[in-house]
Amino acid sequence: MKKNQSQEEFLKGIWRDNPVFVQVLGMCPMLAVTNSAINAVAMGMATFFVLVGSSFLVSTFRHVIPKQVRISCFIIIIATFVTIADYTLLALVPKVHKELGAFIPLIVANCLILGRQEAFASKHPTKLAVMDAVGMASGFLLALLSLGAVREILGDGALFGVNLFGENFEPWVIMILPPGGFLTLGVILLFFNWFKYKKDEFLEDVAAAERSES
Amino acid sequence: MDNLLWIFISALLVNNFVLTYFLGLCPFLGVSNSLETSARLGLATTFVMLVTAVCAWILNTYVLIHAPYLRLICFIVVIASTVQFIEMLIKKLSPALFRAMGIFLPLITTNCAILGLAIFATNRGYGFWEGIVYALGAGIGFTLALVLLAGLREESELSNIPQLIKGTAMNLIIAGILSMAFMGFAGLFSSA
Numbered sequence: 001m002k003k004n005q006s007q008e009e010f011l012k013g014i015w016r017d018n019p020v021f022v023q024v025l026g027m028c029p030m031l032a033v034t035n036s037a038i039n040a041v042a043m044g045m046a047t048f049f050v051l052v053g054s055s056f057l058v059s060t061f062r063h064v065i066p067k068q069v070r071i072s073c074f075i076i077i078i079a080t081f082v083t084i085a086d087y088t089l090l091a092l093v094p095k096v097h098k099e100l101g102a103f104i105p106l107i108v109a110n111c112l113i114l115g116r117q118e119a120f121a122s123k124h125p126t127k128l129a130v131m132d133a134v135g136m137a138s139g140f141l142l143a144l145l146s147l148g149a150v151r152e153i154l155g156d157g158a159l160f161g162v163n164l165f166g167e168n169f170e171p172w173v174i175m176i177l178p179p180g181g182f183l184t185l186g187v188i189l190l191f192f193n194w195f196k197y198k199k200d201e202f203l204e205d206v207a208a209a210e211r212s213e214s
Numbered sequence: 215m216d217n218l219l220w221i222f223i224s225a226l227l228v229n230n231f232v233l234t235y236f237l238g239l240c241p242f243l244g245v246s247n248s249l250e251t252s253a254r255l256g257l258a259t260t261f262v263m264l265v266t267a268v269c270a271w272i273l274n275t276y277v278l279i280h281a282p283y284l285r286l287i288c289f290i291v292v293i294a295s296t297v298q299f300i301e302m303l304i305k306k307l308s309p310a311l312f313r314a315m316g317i318f319l320p321l322i323t324t325n326c327a328i329l330g331l332a333i334f335a336t337n338r339g340y341g342f343w344e345g346i347v348y349a350l351g352a353g354i355g356f357t358l359a360l361v362l363l364a365g366l367r368e369e370s371e372l373s374n375i376p377q378l379i380k381g382t383a384m385n386l387i388i389a390g391i392l393s394m395a396f397m398g399f400a401g402l403f404s405s406a
Contacts, residue, residue, distance in 0.1 A: 001296075007370075022384050024243070027240065027243070028237055028238070028239050028326040028330075031239070032235060032237075041290060072291075072294075075290055076287060076290075076291070078288045079286045080287065082286060083283060083285075083286050086286075105285075105286050105333050106237075106326050106329060106333065107331070108286060108323060108329065109329045110326075111240055119261040132227070178234050178235075178393050178397070179391070179393040180390075181236065182390030183386070183390035186383050186386030186390060187383075187387075189382055190379060190383040191378070193378050193383060197378060
């Protein structure tokens with residue numbers, strides 16, 4: 001039972017409650033840094049670290065933090081982890097750090113992270129909270145990667161800097177510029193709506209068939 | 215003087231916070247369903263941005279030169295508490311102004327547009343007046359984008375749109391087209 005529940009918390013972040021495609025949270029970093037797949041991965045990893053770390057701390061200390069000042073405490077914990085991530089990226093991959101620029105400190109303002117602390121980590125035991133954070137962060141990473149890959153392939157004709165189409169490909173430059181971010185995410189959300197619509201239709205058909213049988 | 219003007223125009227149009235930097239998207243998509251609400255949110259955001267610019271300048275000049283690694287935590291704590299304090303002050307001094315933007319103030323204390331403003335102003339090494347002008351431009355630019363989207367959304371309520379595309383997907387595509395339109399302003403700088 002215990003194991004099933006933590007598995008459940010992990011999986012819901014990746015698909016059913018995907019933070020970006022279903023809950024539409026954390027959009028600012030999402031759109032700003034996904035003009036290439038490598039930037040998207042760096043951003044995703046940084047968010048992963050911050051989310052898992054702060055979920056771990058918040059749920060460990062959930063009985064110690066007074067209820068009235070919990071939001072401020074969460075923010076300070078998150079800001080600490082973001083500062084660590086910022087300096088780590090600067091030391092390890094200075095080039096990527098320079099490209100992401102101000103958007104690494106802005107992870108603090110990602111509503112996904114604070115939302116998970118408030119909605120989940122502050123109410124559940126450490127193990128479940130970490131599983132939930134890992135799931136949500138993986139879902140976020142996956143979403144960033146898919147958006148980054150689409151934009152880089154269309155806008156630059158490459159993936160992770162490797163040229164895919166050869167000389168004759170005319171890059172669709174608008175995709176790596178800001179409007180491309182809005183348009184790509186809009187189209188992906190449209191696809192998710194369509195998928196949900198089809199699924200609801202299917203479930204209704206099944207229910208109707210069952211009713212007529214009984 | 216010329217320099218200040220360019221900072222203002224750049225923050226207002228060319229590097230519009232919402233449409234080019236993707237900052238403050240949550241209120242942009244969440245609150246933009248009526249013109250009046252979005253104009254008030256824009257006013258409140260501009261106000262908080264001005265407060266932020268002052269706070270960031272004071273912190274950068276007097277505190278953070280001694281401890282740069284505390285930058286993020288300092289910004290958040292100081293900006294949030296200053297906004298809270300000014301909110302109380304406005305409530306006491308001018309109930310009319312409070313009614314116009316009061317409910318939004320706690321919501322936007324540390325959204326990404328506010329924090330982004332503080333960080334960008336720091337990274338570019340803006341002085342006091344430059345920071346103020348930058349905040350003014352960014353705030354008015356935010357309001358402009360919000361009001362434009364709200365207007366388009368109010369129009370789209372009346373037209374016949376397939377159920378499937380309604381909601382966030384359509385708003386994002388509208389925002390994409392707006393963003394393309396704003397790209398045209400980039401020409402302002404190369405010709406200057």
